[in-house]
Amino acid sequence: MRQSRDAIRAWLDLLGASNAIKKSVDTQLRSDFGVSISRFDILSALERAGPDGLRAGVLSQQLMVTEGNTTQVTAPLIRDGLVKRNTGRDDARIAIFTLTKKGERLFSKMATDHNHWIGTVFSDLSKSELAAFRRILRKLNIPGSTAQPGKDAA
Amino acid sequence: MRQSRDAIRAWLDLLGASNAIKKSVDTQLRSDFGVSISRFDILSALERAGPDGLRAGVLSQQLMVTEGNTTQVTAPLIRDGLVKRNTGRDDARIAIFTLTKKGERLFSKMATDHNHWIGTVFSDLSKSELAAFRRILRKLNIPGSTAQPGKDAA
DNA sequence: GGTAAATATTTTAATACTAAAATATATACC
DNA sequence: GGTATATATTTTAGTATTAAAATATTTACC
Numbered sequence: 327m328r329q330s331r332d333a334i335r336a337w338l339d340l341l342g343a344s345n346a347i348k349k350s351v352d353t354q355l356r357s358d359f360g361v362s363i364s365r366f367d368i369l370s371a372l373e374r375a376g377p378d379g380l381r382a383g384v385l386s387q388q389l390m391v392t393e394g395n396t397t398q399v400t401a402p403l404i405r406d407g408l409v410k411r412n413t414g415r416d417d418a419r420i421a422i423f424t425l426t427k428k429g430e431r432l433f434s435k436m437a438t439d440h441n442h443w444i445g446t447v448f449s450d451l452s453k454s455e456l457a458a459f460r461r462i463l464r465k466l467n468i469p470g471s472t473a474q475p476g477k478d479a480a
Numbered sequence: 481m482r483q484s485r486d487a488i489r490a491w492l493d494l495l496g497a498s499n500a501i502k503k504s505v506d507t508q509l510r511s512d513f514g515v516s517i518s519r520f521d522i523l524s525a526l527e528r529a530g531p532d533g534l535r536a537g538v539l540s541q542q543l544m545v546t547e548g549n550t551t552q553v554t555a556p557l558i559r560d561g562l563v564k565r566n567t568g569r570d571d572a573r574i575a576i577f578t579l580t581k582k583g584e585r586l587f588s589k590m591a592t593d594h595n596h597w598i599g600t601v602f603s604d605l606s607k608s609e610l611a612a613f614r615r616i617l618r619k620l621n622i623p624g625s626t627a628q629p630g631k632d633a634a
Numbered sequence: 635g636g637t638a639a640a641t642a643t644t645t646t647a648a649t650a651c652t653a654a655a656a657t658a659t660a661t662a663c664c
Numbered sequence: 665g666g667t668a669t670a671t672a673t674t675t676t677a678g679t680a681t682t683a684a685a686a687t688a689t690t691t692a693c694c
Contacts, residue, residue: 329602332610333601333603334599336610339613340497340501340617341498341501343498343617350623354623364651382674391652392651392652393673393674394653394654394674395652397673397674397675398675402649417672418658419658419671419673421672421673421674441487442484443623444488444491445484445487447487447491447620450620451616451620456486460493462605462609465605466605467604468504468601469597470500470503470504470507471504516680518680536642547643548681549681550643551645552680553679553680571641572642573688573690574643574689575642575644
């Protein structure tokens with residue numbers, strides 16, 4: 327099983343890089359804007375959705391988290407006036423989240439910085455290396471994983 | 481900033497793959513052995529350390545977590561008889577963790593399966609693709625990250 | 635040998651996450 | 665029109681995580 331030992335090394339490298347990038351982004355978002363990466367992900371999804379916002383269930387699906395998680399992470403964003411929660415007019419069971427003006431303004435600044443940070447992380451890779459990297463990631467056989475990510479974005 | 485958009489895509493792919501693999505491993509470890517990936521990481525580090533075990537601080541460093549985390553994640557392992565906690569004989573401040581016989585037996589089974597799962601994840605990559613993948617990961621510029629991972633292993 | 639400082643770990647308070655139970659509302663069928 | 669079922673979300677209980685405060689013990693120095 328020589329193959330499996332190299333695979334373990336690759337997995338540890340992958341996990342380490344992912345953890346380190348995430349930690350770095352989270353630290354910067356918190357110190358510069360007072361927002362965690364989880365909250366940033368929500369703001370990002372709502373920004374993309376525009377004025378119609380997103381239903382709780384759709385938001386959860388996009389971020390690949392449970393609905394309970396969405397309820398809890400939106401709570402402080404609502405408390406801080408970055409997100410508004412409305413109830414569907416036809417169906418009172420439905421919760422619709424949208425960005426407030428304040429949320430839009432803050433997210434816009436965050437997105438600029440976030441894009442720049444991530445650009446820097448990959449800045450030493452050539453265009454073809456970046457493509458090769460993504461191609462290899464798509465070749466991984468991950469049990470129970472039909473498709474792609476969903477979390478984090480800008 | 482075309483470059484930054486592709487970088488974001490690569491980051492989302494990287495994060496998605498990492499999350500999905502971790503989730504898959506965690507789910508399998510829990511259902512087959514009743515142990516989470518966090519606890520598995522501790523057992524793995526202690527197995528590697530052998531009969532002398534590891535001090536709390538060293539264990540924390542190796543897993544790249546806080547000492548408080550180590551205290552809490554070892555607690556159920558001790559409760560379940562997989563790990564033993566001893567106090568240093570010269571210095572009573574020191575906590576030394578070792579695997580029990582039961583812990584060794586369980587970890588041995590877990591490691592076999594874990595290696596196989598990870599081998600499968602990377603099984604569609606050629607030897608050179610695997611090497612290219614690791615080389616690219618090492619070329620990433622991650623702020624505040626001097627070196628490599630630390631977590632998870634077998 | 636007693637106090638101050640240093641060291642090692644644990645505890646506490648907060649965030650984030652899941653799975654499962656609970657709640658609220660709407661729909662369907664009799 | 666009333667009850668059962670289905671749907672959408674929230675709440676609860678448990679695990680994992682960090683940062684900062686608290687505790688325990690040793691070391692150093694007067």
